[in-house]
Structure formats: structure tokens, C-alpha cells
Amino acid sequence: MTENVQGVNSVDIAVTILNYLASHHGCARAGEIASGCGLSKSRLHKYLVSLLRTGILVQDGNGHYCLGEALIKLAHAVPGNQDIITRVNPVLRAFRDRMNYSTGLVISTPDGLVIRHYHRSFKNVDIDFLDNTPVPLHASAAGLIMMSYGVNHSASPEDREIIERVREQGYAVRYKPTEGIPGAQSIACPIIDANGTLVAIGVTMGFFDNEDEINRVAQALKTALSQIRW
Template structure:
């Protein structure tokens, strides 16, 4: 049983390494992987050697680790069932693990926006949300994204200005606390298909200062880049 448990743990670590590299726009330094996956350099080295040997990762001339040919073949295989929401959820899980910010996947349903997945940060907070928790449309960053990328018409000039700003920046921000939404502030980014249709909304939430928000938004956009 101990050998089985150790084997499962090794697979978990390998997947975490691959997920972290994917979240860094498909390339990362060993030191960043070690920090992001909470591994010692010596232990990480063993996994990197194995993952490179099997083609799951490769290393370029600058020493960066990239997603390898074997992994790309698996992704591009016709038998592989592509699920963009699952992929987004995995990226947001890695984002939570890396930056210690709560994250979530918001999707649109017939009854409104819902928080489909939620990953609580490791900070000392007592906020938890069940799957499919409703998300307010007019008082959330996710709602701003939905209004900006779902094709709805602006109701007034102020809303039109907001939509234009969100599209220009690529993200939306809720600066003030709102009942029913986790965290005091939240940042949301769209996940679009190749026809620019909104698939889902990535959200990170927490107690962010106004100065930190642009940097965190940039980190989130960077993490989502491999999904496009």
C-alpha cells in the first residue's frame, strides 16, 4: 500500500509541475517551478529529468522548461476530449497555488451567472462557496465581463464606457465589497473561443490594494494566455 501511495503522490507532483509550466505561458525556470510547486531543487530535478526523458517537458537553450512534444501530441490527439472549462479550472487552481489568491470559474446559465468552481486561498479567511453559487450580474467583475463580451447592448452611456474600458484592458475589477461575492475586491478575465464567443470567466478575489490590482490582473492574463 505504501508503494501505491508513493506512486500516486509522484503522479500528483508531476501533474502539478506540468500545470505550473502551462500557467506560465508554457515556459518556466526551474527555480520558479520549485517555488510554485513547493519542491526542493534536488527533488524537482528528479522530476524534470523524468518529464524531459518522456517528452512531457523539454529544455531550450536558455535553460527554460517548456511543454514537450509528447504532451503536445496528447493534446492534439483526435481522441482527446477538449474541455476549455476544465482547462481553465486547472489553470486557476495552479494560479491559486502559485500566488495564494482565491480563484473561481464563472459560467452563464439560463438563470444567470454562477460560480462553477471555487478554489479558496490558503490565507486565514473563513469564506467558502458551494458549486453553482449565484454571482450578481450588476455588482461583480464577472458581470462586467459578461456584459462586455456576450454581445448585449449597453443600456446607457456610462455602461457603454465601462464595456469599452473592459474590452481595452482585457479584464474587469470590482473595487468595493458586495454581499454574496467572496473577497473585498475581485478581478475577472474572459475565456473566449476562436470566434470571440465567451466560454467562461476567470476570477481571482481577495483583499487587494488599488496599487496591486493592475499587477495581479496582468498575472491572471498571463496565466490564461496558453488557453488561446
């Protein structure tokens, strides 16, 4: 027999807000949250204040409310909840903070590669990406990693030499600037689990001064990601 126990309505509402944000890539404006959760803006505001105060949410410079660091700490405390994003995201953020180059996590989806959890550098001029931005397989450093380490991929004969070099050095570089962003380049490293399977790709991007700087940043990213334990 199920016991009918009345819970705390405010907790239910707070969880509804968090679930809404989680289903919208972790960020949304107050008006969107209010509409999606069936709350008035004035009532929602009280919840947002408390969630911000506790670190469960943070507010970015564009007025979005986003899932905060406190949730990452809570996720780490759950036995067995060691998903890729939970493990890798703090490493990429720390790399951004230390090196001042933007970072992101690229994952494979049924629709292709997409970038997730992008961390913009603190430079005045840099590159911005939204979560779930498609990443081209044949025109990106992450695509080279996928072709070099992925289980299911097809490579043209001319790509074989490049793939061999990528696997030898443990990272890939896209030297050709992205269309519309002159001078911007990207570096990608594989994220390999304990079984030797490619599970995701760590990327950093920006405006590098020379080849030595590219190699320095690439080695630093490779070292940072290699320290993740599965």
C-alpha cells in the same frame, strides 16, 4: 446477437460512486454516497479507501469525498475531450497556488451566471463559495465581463464607458465590496475561444492592499488565461 459476458462487479460499483459524485458537483459525504448508491457504509468504505489511494478521489478538510486530480489526467487523455473546465481548471488552480488568491470559473447558464470549481486561497481569512453560487450580472466583475464580451447583453448608456474600458484593458474589477464581506474585491478576465467567442470567465478574489496590487494580480490572471490554447 449480444454476448452475455459477466463483468467485474466492483468496477461497476466504483463507476456508480464516481457518477454519483459527478452529479453532485464533485463532492459529497460518505453517508450521502452510501445512500445515493445503495451501499452500506462499511462496504462503501472499502471502495473509498481504494479510490483515495489511486488519486481518483481526494478528501477535503470537511470530510467530503471529492473527484481528484487523477480524473483530470484521464480526461486529458480522451481524444476530443477538451471542455472548458478541463482546460481552465488547472490554470486557475495553479494561479491560486502561485499568487495565493482564491480563484474560480464563472459560466453562463439558463438561470444566469454561476461560479464553478472554486479554489480557496491558503490565507487564514478569505472568502468561500459553493459550486453553482449565483453571480450577479450588475454587481460583479464577472458580470462586467459578460456585458463587455457577451453576444447577447443589454447595457445602459452609463455602462458604455465602463464596458469600453474593460475591453481596452482586458479585465474587470469590482471595487465595491460584497455585502457582508467588507474589503473583499474581485477581478475577472474573459476566456475566449479560437472563434473569438466568450466561453467562460476566470475570476480571482480577496483582500487587495492597494490599486497597484489589483493591477498586478489582474495582469497576472490575464496572462495566465491567455496561454490556454484552443
